[in-house]
Amino acid sequence: MNAIVSDKTLSPNGAQEPAEREVLLRVDNVSLSFGGVKAITDISFDIQKGEIRAIIGPNGAGKTSMLNVINGFYHPQEGTITWQGQVRRKMKPYEAASQGIARTFQNVALFKGMTTLDNIMSGRTLKMHKNFFWQLLWRGPAEREEIEHRRKVEDIIDFLEIQAIRKTPVGRLPYGLQKRVELGRALAMEPDLLLLDEPMAGMNLEEKEDMSRFIIDVNQEFGTTIALIEHDMGVVMDLSDRVVVLDYGKKIADGPPEEVQASQAVIDAYLGVSH
Numbered sequence: 001m002n003a004i005v006s007d008k009t010l011s012p013n014g015a016q017e018p019a020e021r022e023v024l025l026r027v028d029n030v031s032l033s034f035g036g037v038k039a040i041t042d043i044s045f046d047i048q049k050g051e052i053r054a055i056i057g058p059n060g061a062g063k064t065s066m067l068n069v070i071n072g073f074y075h076p077q078e079g080t081i082t083w084q085g086q087v088r089r090k091m092k093p094y095e096a097a098s099q100g101i102a103r104t105f106q107n108v109a110l111f112k113g114m115t116t117l118d119n120i121m122s123g124r125t126l127k128m129h130k131n132f133f134w135q136l137l138w139r140g141p142a143e144r145e146e147i148e149h150r151r152k153v154e155d156i157i158d159f160l161e162i163q164a165i166r167k168t169p170v171g172r173l174p175y176g177l178q179k180r181v182e183l184g185r186a187l188a189m190e191p192d193l194l195l196l197d198e199p200m201a202g203m204n205l206e207e208k209e210d211m212s213r214f215i216i217d218v219n220q221e222f223g224t225t226i227a228l229i230e231h232d233m234g235v236v237m238d239l240s241d242r243v244v245v246l247d248y249g250k251k252i253a254d255g256p257p258e259e260v261q262a263s264q265a266v267i268d269a270y271l272g273v274s275h
């Protein structure tokens, strides 16, 4: 993993520091409960445009709940989400997606009987303007649009180096490749913010290195802002510009990877020191 270098600027003293960037999304004082269970308590942090932001923490810390709040799947009882400078109203995941927030899931959520090509094409749905009735009335524009969508999907297939499996039903693919196809489907939405829930889970070292390279390439070549949950600390430290650490639903650290790694509160949380 040491060969992977992310886009970080060097400060005068040679330490790696993320560049100062515009805030894309801000979470302010968000709390979320399920009945008596407090999944998230009064959490605030931001995601800056163009960065790779990691959300880490022990099991049950509230990481997935946080992603679900950001993509509109859960609605917090308290706090606000500010997206591109505007406080966001309560919204459904497809509305968040149409505003430019895409995500992948901890357990791959693809159409297993469909091919790689069709799964990635399904990510274009929100970008399609010409519906079925348009196609019946006037095939020309609908066909042109379809060709354009297919071209975008083929570009993604080339980018992710999955030409060989374009016609394979994804259910037949090894897990690492399914994760790559799922990334492709999220990229097909051309998101401004890409949320990745444990993109390396269940992968071997080689697959992790491949996925790390694709994440860095997506960030650098497309300029996509990325927020990811990851348990592999090597990956987190190599990829991220900044890391927010949750424990028992509370934020316990936030900063550059090397600073967070040295935090006593983080070390205690991972060692399971009691509160």
Ligand SMILES: Nc1ncnc2c1ncn2[C@@H]1O[C@H](COP(=O)(O)OP(=O)(O)OP(=O)(O)O)[C@@H](O)[C@H]1O
Pocket (backbone or CB within 6 Å): 034, 037, 038, 039, 057, 058, 059, 060, 061, 062, 063, 064, 065, 066
């Ligand atoms: N839909 C739900 N209903 C009830 N409780 C929930 C629900 N979703 C999450 N929780 C609870 O909220 C807390 C945070 O869970 P969450 O899945 O967000 O943690 P996590 O940090 O993503 O954990 P992991 O690393 O194990 O995936 C846990 O106590 C969990 O049991």
